[in-house]
Amino acid sequence: MRVSSKGEYSLRALIVLAKQPDKRFKVKEISEETLVPAPYLEKLLAQLKTLDYISSKRGLDGGFQLKQDSQDIFIGDVIRRLEGPLAPMGCVSVTSYEPCVLESTCLLQPLWGIVRDTVAEVLDQTSLKNLLEQNIQTKGGAQNGAIR
Incomplete structure (x- = not known):
């Protein structure tokens, strides 16, 4: 999985909106806080609107x-809908x-499956809130960026 600028900038915009959920933000305000150029941000906001997040x-x-x-917007869902599958390799992709x-003799496939599952677990448990x-947090109890 690789998160492109599209995914990163979209998440930044969602975070700005989540900080003050009752406020309507102008593109310029979001752009200034996220450091995303307004023309690109407008395209991302249109997609987030189409995806029913905003x-x-x-x-x-x-x-x-x-x-x-x-609390109802999970990062795993946002990334999948914007970027596609979380799996690092197609041979372990669920979707x-x-x-x-x-495949029948590959010793790397189990590793890629663990990577997919670990990334999915963290992203699917993490909401904007x-x-x-x-x-x-993860099941193992790592918290606040302590995941290594």
């Missing part, structure tokens, strides 16, 4: 805001499996 209103009192509660000619509270 809503928008036109006009002087318009802007963008979260459509869902921050986009791609067979490999070495968790990020705002700086409360990221």
